[in-house]
Amino acid sequence: MAFGFIKKVFSFGKKETVEQPAEDEVLPPLNFDALEALKPTEEVAAETPSPLRGGSIDEVDRGGVVAELEVTPSGPADHLLLKGGEDAAPEEPKPEPAPETPPTPPVVPEPKPAEQPVPVEPAPQPAPPEEPKPAPEPEVPAVEPEKPAEQPAPAPSPVEPEPAPAEVPLPPAEPSTPELPEEVPAQPTPSTPELPSAGETAAPAISLPLEGRVAAERPGGVAESSDATPSIVEMTPSAAETTPSGPSDHLPLKGGEEVAPAPVEPSAAVAEPKTSAGKVTVQKKVEQKAEVVEVAAPAPRQSWFQRLRQGLSRSSKELSGNIAGIFTKRKLDEDTLQDLEDVLIRADLGVETALRVTDALASSRYGKDVSDHEVRSIMAVEVEKVLKPVALPLELDLTHKPHVILVVGVNGTGKTTTIGKLAAKLTEGGLSVMLAAGDTFRAAAIEQLKIWGERTKSPVIATKLGADAAGLAYDAFEQAREAGSDVLIIDTAGRLQNKAELMAELEKIVRVLGKLDPEAPHTVLQTVDATTGQNALSQVEIFRNIAGVNGLVMTKLDGTARGGILVAIAAKHKLPVYFIGVGEQVDDLEPFSASDFAKAIAGVA
Numbered sequence: 001m002a003f004g005f006i007k008k009v010f011s012f013g014k015k016e017t018v019e020q021p022a023e024d025e026v027l028p029p030l031n032f033d034a035l036e037a038l039k040p041t042e043e044v045a046a047e048t049p050s051p052l053r054g055g056s057i058d059e060v061d062r063g064g065v066v067a068e069l070e071v072t073p074s075g076p077a078d079h080l081l082l083k084g085g086e087d088a089a090p091e092e093p094k095p096e097p098a099p100e101t102p103p104t105p106p107v108v109p110e111p112k113p114a115e116q117p118v119p120v121e122p123a124p125q126p127a128p129p130e131e132p133k134p135a136p137e138p139e140v141p142a143v144e145p146e147k148p149a150e151q152p153a154p155a156p157s158p159v160e161p162e163p164a165p166a167e168v169p170l171p172p173a174e175p176s177t178p179e180l181p182e183e184v185p186a187q188p189t190p191s192t193p194e195l196p197s198a199g200e201t202a203a204p205a206i207s208l209p210l211e212g213r214v215a216a217e218r219p220g221g222v223a224e225s226s227d228a229t230p231s232i233v234e235m236t237p238s239a240a241e242t243t244p245s246g247p248s249d250h251l252p253l254k255g256g257e258e259v260a261p262a263p264v265e266p267s268a269a270v271a272e273p274k275t276s277a278g279k280v281t282v283q284k285k286v287e288q289k290a291e292v293v294e295v296a297a298p299a300p301r302q303s304w305f306q307r308l309r310q311g312l313s314r315s316s317k318e319l320s321g322n323i324a325g326i327f328t329k330r331k332l333d334e335d336t337l338q339d340l341e342d343v344l345i346r347a348d349l350g351v352e353t354a355l356r357v358t359d360a361l362a363s364s365r366y367g368k369d370v371s372d373h374e375v376r377s378i379m380a381v382e383v384e385k386v387l388k389p390v391a392l393p394l395e396l397d398l399t400h401k402p403h404v405i406l407v408v409g410v411n412g413t414g415k416t417t418t419i420g421k422l423a424a425k426l427t428e429g430g431l432s433v434m435l436a437a438g439d440t441f442r443a444a445a446i447e448q449l450k451i452w453g454e455r456t457k458s459p460v461i462a463t464k465l466g467a468d469a470a471g472l473a474y475d476a477f478e479q480a481r482e483a484g485s486d487v488l489i490i491d492t493a494g495r496l497q498n499k500a501e502l503m504a505e506l507e508k509i510v511r512v513l514g515k516l517d518p519e520a521p522h523t524v525l526q527t528v529d530a531t532t533g534q535n536a537l538s539q540v541e542i543f544r545n546i547a548g549v550n551g552l553v554m555t556k557l558d559g560t561a562r563g564g565i566l567v568a569i570a571a572k573h574k575l576p577v578y579f580i581g582v583g584e585q586v587d588d589l590e591p592f593s594a595s596d597f598a599k600a601i602a603g604v605a
């Protein structure tokens, strides 16, 4: 690389300096020599070797003929050679014959003319631009073909004195090939002197000049040589264009070859490496992002059973731990059975269910060693037997228009939230739903229901805060009928089952609805907070008697240690348990499964 740079500099200085003197002084001597050399390329080659650098020089001379014109592009030999060699590849045979020619003088002349026409062929040389594509191969001769292409650009340099317009690089470029011989003389002289200075690479540098200039001139070449300037000027555009492209190596080759395309080529050349790199980078980034996304993907929600087990983990862990403490290295006897019964009762499963489990265990394992896992497995079976009769799906009689669902329960047990979740399921199932904000005691409750109405695209019937809840329920029923709604879900204010006044109001709502439809409300759902414990049993007792509850929704089973209460409620009231809530999200309402619940609370797979 360093060599190439040096050469470039030399070529510029020479060219520039040479051009001026060449026109005035050098022209006579140089022209002759060059002309001669050009015509008998071989001869010149023979000559050149001795004075300058032997074989390399010969090549240089030949190249000089071609290159001379091209010399204008006194650029970096390195670049030129590399690329030129590629293009010139076809001409390579020529350089070889050149050295051969000297030894065979008679034969040489003949082949020489043939070769000279080849220089004439420079016309095809314009093709070099096409050749550049094979650029990958750095063949020295290749440089020559490129040179002609580049030469056009340098050509302006000779023209510079006369036609300032010579600046138009493009036009000269084509005619340059024929003109080359003329211009060559002046250039040759400088080239020869330059060669020595250039030293090693000097020979190839000759052809390179143009390109070299482009690259070298960009920096400061223009200011340096006025003569060169014109040629530079011509090149300048291409150079300027190429310059931004960056890599001088690439630019000179393509830029020198095709002026117009030069800008494109450089960009393309540059783009190729960059794009490739960019692509790689982009791909990596994309992959990284994709990986990140994948990492985030694990978000997929747990299955229903997984969430149920997680929700009941506190209940099951406490229960399992207590059972394990009883059956460690102990045979099943009356004491162990009594201890087990106590554990199950404390887990809110209820006396009835506790006895079922101990009886089942004693019947098969009495007097034998029993593991805690065996106990829990038997417990799961017995619990499932208790729950299965109540694990029923919610059925809606759509012969009623609308099917009225009244939701009741103690404060904060999840009535409004459950209404929203249920409305989502129904609307997703294609049913038209209307909601009634019967909790006229809390403004927040009304707003909360409106939000659920918006989310489920269900109209909400509401009234003023403190208004009569029974009157609102009546109006909502009528509007739902008029609207042809499939389902009307009525929210009610929470109340403790021991508050006579509130319970009387609830009784009134049921009565009013019955005026419009004796069978309404068709479904009375009670939400039961699983964290309530034994108090839930009395809640269901009272609401069932006052409001005619005919179905349950066990809420907040997520994260409670008292999930066993569901078993006790089922065993005592035998009311259908339609759903269980395991979260606050819209899809955290699942149909109740006796088997899943029994396994989850028993801590068995």
Ligand SMILES: Nc1nc2c(ncn2[C@@H]2O[C@H](COP(=O)(O)OP(=O)(O)OP(=O)(O)O)[C@@H](O)[C@H]2O)c(=O)[nH]1
Pocket: 409, 410, 411, 412, 413, 414, 415, 416, 417, 418, 439, 442, 445, 492, 493, 494, 495, 527, 555, 556, 557, 558, 580, 581, 582, 583, 584, 588
């Ligand atoms: N973790 C959990 N929270 C729930 C569940 N169901 C409801 N909640 C929450 O319990 C709180 C009370 O729910 P609401 O729907 O307002 O209960 P409500 O019975 O309408 O309340 P009142 O109008 O005061 O009678 C809210 O913060 C709900 O998000 C559930 O299944 N799991």
